[in-house]
Amino acid sequence: xxxxxxxxxxxxxxxxxxPVLLGIDLRVEAGEFLSIMGxxxxxxxxxxxxxxxxxxxxxxxxxxxxxxxxxxxxxxxARLRNAKLGFVFQSFHLLxxxxxxxxxxxxxxxxxxxxxxxEERARKALAxxxxxxxxxxxxxxxxxxxxxxxxxxxxxVNDPELILADEPTGNLDQRSSLEVMSILQGLNNEGRTxxxxxxxxxxxxxxxxxxxxxYGRVRSDEKVAEPTQALQQLAALPPPGEQA
Amino acid sequence: xxxxWRLIRAAFSSLWAFRSYALLMMIGLIIGISSLTVIHQxxxxxxxxxxxxxxxxxxxxxxFFVSGGGGRLSVRRGMKRTMxxxxxxxxxxxxxxxxxxxxxxxxxxxxxxxxxxKHTSTRVRGAPPTWAAARRWAVTNGRFLSMxxxxxxxxVAVLGTTVVRELFEGKDPLGRRMRIGRTPFTVVxxxxxxxxxxxxxxxxxxxxxxxxxMMRMSRDDKLSGMRTNLEDPGRLEEIKQEVTELxxxxxxxxxxxxxxFLIITPEELTQLITRQSRALVAMLSFISVVSLFVSGxxxxxxxxxxxxxxxxxxxxxxxxxxxxxxxMFQVLIESLAVSAAGGLCGLALGLILSSLxxxxxxxxxxxxxxxxxxxxxxSCLVGLLFGLAPARxxxxxxxxxxxx
Numbered sequence: 001x002x003x004x005x006x007x008x009x010x011x012x013x014x015x016x017x018x019p020v021l022l023g024i025d026l027r028v029e030a031g032e033f034l035s036i037m038g039x040x041x042x043x044x045x046x047x048x049x050x051x052x053x054x055x056x057x058x059x060x061x062x063x064x065x066x067x068x069x070x071x072x073x074x075x076x077x078a079r080l081r082n083a084k085l086g087f088v089f090q091s092f093h094l095l096x097x098x099x100x101x102x103x104x105x106x107x108x109x110x111x112x113x114x115x116x117x118x119e120e121r122a123r124k125a126l127a128x129x130x131x132x133x134x135x136x137x138x139x140x141x142x143x144x145x146x147x148x149x150x151x152x153x154x155x156x157v158n159d160p161e162l163i164l165a166d167e168p169t170g171n172l173d174q175r176s177s178l179e180v181m182s183i184l185q186g187l188n189n190e191g192r193t194x195x196x197x198x199x200x201x202x203x204x205x206x207x208x209x210x211x212x213x214x215y216g217r218v219r220s221d222e223k224v225a226e227p228t229q230a231l232q233q234l235a236a237l238p239p240p241g242e243q244a
Numbered sequence: 245x246x247x248x249w250r251l252i253r254a255a256f257s258s259l260w261a262f263r264s265y266a267l268l269m270m271i272g273l274i275i276g277i278s279s280l281t282v283i284h285q286x287x288x289x290x291x292x293x294x295x296x297x298x299x300x301x302x303x304x305x306x307x308f309f310v311s312g313g314g315g316r317l318s319v320r321r322g323m324k325r326t327m328x329x330x331x332x333x334x335x336x337x338x339x340x341x342x343x344x345x346x347x348x349x350x351x352x353x354x355x356x357x358x359x360x361x362k363h364t365s366t367r368v369r370g371a372p373p374t375w376a377a378a379r380r381w382a383v384t385n386g387r388f389l390s391m392x393x394x395x396x397x398x399x400v401a402v403l404g405t406t407v408v409r410e411l412f413e414g415k416d417p418l419g420r421r422m423r424i425g426r427t428p429f430t431v432v433x434x435x436x437x438x439x440x441x442x443x444x445x446x447x448x449x450x451x452x453x454x455x456x457x458m459m460r461m462s463r464d465d466k467l468s469g470m471r472t473n474l475e476d477p478g479r480l481e482e483i484k485q486e487v488t489e490l491x492x493x494x495x496x497x498x499x500x501x502x503x504x505f506l507i508i509t510p511e512e513l514t515q516l517i518t519r520q521s522r523a524l525v526a527m528l529s530f531i532s533v534v535s536l537f538v539s540g541x542x543x544x545x546x547x548x549x550x551x552x553x554x555x556x557x558x559x560x561x562x563x564x565x566x567x568x569x570x571x572m573f574q575v576l577i578e579s580l581a582v583s584a585a586g587g588l589c590g591l592a593l594g595l596i597l598s599s600l601x602x603x604x605x606x607x608x609x610x611x612x613x614x615x616x617x618x619x620x621x622x623s624c625l626v627g628l629l630f631g632l633a634p635a636r637x638x639x640x641x642x643x644x645x646x647x648x
Contacts, residue, residue: 049644052563054562054563054643054644054647055642055643055644074567074568075567075568075569078562078565078566078567078568078570079565079567081562081563081564081565082564082565083565087560087563087564089560089647091556093556093557093559093560093563093647094560095557095560096261097257097258097260097261098257102257106560106561106564107564107565108250109250109251109254109561109564109566110561110564110565110566110567110570111565114250154564158564
């Protein structure tokens with residue numbers, strides 16, 4: 001599904017160019033659950049942005065479903081993001097004044113074709129993340145975990161092949177983190193490819209494969225023998241009322 | 245639902261979300277557009293007033309007025325002019341080649357008129373029998389002044405409907421006695437109502453025979469003025485020149501002495517009345533254009549700030565597939581919507597202000613669809629023009645940066 005060859009990225013913000021990625025080779029098959037880990041500054045977020053077509057590499061080749069995306073125009077990248085990708089961000093990035101339902105419908109605004117059952121699909125996506133009872137709440141009226149689940153529903157509503165999550169549990173407590181991760185694992189079980197950036201080892205080990213970066217290079221790329229199941233962990237937690 | 249419709253909806257919902265900003269952006273526009281509207285309404289109203297005034301005087305392109313006293317034309321009410329035109333002048337002008345008809349009149353100063361214990365103050369005017377036909381002014385009751393009245397210097401009067409109402413409470417005044425000043429008169433006719441505008445009641449008028457006005461009601465034998473109708477409107481300038489020469493000769497005015505009379509053509513009258521408002525209109529237009537420009541700059545800056553504040557929203561939209569031009573379109577629609585709404589509010593305020601001006605200050609105003617369309621398109625233009633920079637900024641935000 002994804003083939004990276006010698007991807008580099010250098011930022012030219014100040015006077016001195018800052019190299020961030022120094023040549024990444026990566027192959028991700030459809031249906032994989034890959035977590036990208038590394039200390040801050042290792043380039044993991046930059047790599048995710050490049051994989052998510054939000055940023056362009058400075059060099060190298062990136063094939064998504066066999067299509068070389070480095071040569072695509074901005075508009076084509078936008079179309080691909082809309083059709084194939086779903087994003088989940090650390091700070092949710094929901095539209096604050098829109099209801100959960102409206103937030104989830106956002107990708108359809110920019111879809112070339114507009115299905116007639118938009119609202120129905122948004123409801124289904126929200127039900128998929130367990131928020132069928134929060135359709136008309138605004139982000140301010142939801143907990144962090146609920147917000148992140150709305151964001152997942154938004155990433156999901158267009159039925160994307162690939163979901164990219166940038167530190168999705170970074171702003172969440174343990175229970176919410178596990179809920180979010182169990183949803184992502186569930187989506188993976190349905191066959192969706194998931195790329196996850198995290199610096200939390202416990203979260204990283206819920207993926208099938210962990211890619212570790214350091215200083216812009218791949219340090220290790222290992223299969224996880226037995227990924228932690230978020231659902232089991234969740235069940236092992238004491239009920240919410242008894243938590244200190 | 246096509247894409248642009250969805251983008252328009254997105255624009256309006258974010259406008260609603262940022263409604264306090266939107267209001268701030270609209271204030272300048274409201275001021276600019278409302279003052280433009282007021283200006284336009286006043287201009288339009290003035291033109292209509294001039295037109296209706298000229299129409300009421302039966303003042304077509306084939307006629308001009310000759311009025312006593314020199315100097316510049318002025319529309320100030322109650323102006324005093326030295327009376328210099330004599331019946332002989334009128335006689336001489338009527339004999340000029342190309343002159344169809346001369347209808348002189350003599351104004352008696354505003355006078356108290358009374359009947360049966362009631363009294364009022366009104367315009368009294370001496371008029372020849374040809375006056376009614378020349379003004380296309382009909383008599384609805386009784387008769388108009390006749391040649392015989394003129395020869396006998398009869399003390400008969402034809403009343404406007406306002407005077408009938410004031411003195412006779414609307415009862416049939418024919419044959420009734422009344423006094424103009426202290427002189428007794430008999431009512432012989434009632435003029436058709438010409439209606440009144442807020443500034444001028446055309447029915448507030450008493451007509452008496454010209455000779456009666458000249459001999460009985462005033463101490464001089466001068467006319468107030470005369471209406472001169474031409475056979476051919478195309479010769480107006482030429483005949484105006486001849487009349488000038490004739491009057492200067494008759495009044496024995498040497499070279500260098502200014503005219504002691506005034507010839508007023510319909511053209512000049514229109515110019516005169518519009519000239520008064522023109523300076524005001526120019527100044528107000530300038531102010532409102534400046535304020536529209538300022539409001540455009542305000543819109544631009546607030547939108548620029550809003551774009552920075554909402555950068556993550558733009559980032560999210562880009563992440564879920566918005567193209568640069570979708571973002572640009574959305575921001576442009578937003579500024580367009582703000583400016584259109586501001587324009588509409590300004591228009592409404594302008595309409596209210598101009599009706600107040602009519603009501604309280606007796607300023608003529610008139611609604612015009614052209615002004616409406618103009619105000620709206622002008623404000624939209626401001627929005628579009630000054631929305632361009634924020635829209636470009638939003639469209640060129642780096643999504644990765646915007647999401648940080």
